[in-house]
Amino acid sequence: MLSPGRAVTLGLAIVGGPLAGAFLTVLATRSFTLETFGSGSHSLIAATGGILMGFGGVLALGCSAGQALIGVSTLSLASLAASTGILAGIVEVWL
16 A cells, blocks of 8 residues: 555565556456356365464464574574474375
């Protein structure tokens, strides 16, 4: 969100650039399609996973990438526990 009177920064360009590029590509190729889940249960599973990831990020005091990259490198016990949980969740999904 850009407050009135603030200059456009790199952060806004990083968000706006890909959106503008995708929009221009869709216009140029005329290939716009809507993607949906195959069933209602898939939507529910995805929504539940997103909610759990949000709660996990708050409980772990940061996002999963931050926990894995920064926290584990400092041998933080909370980050080690969070990364173990993330990896266990990935393994469970693959099985």
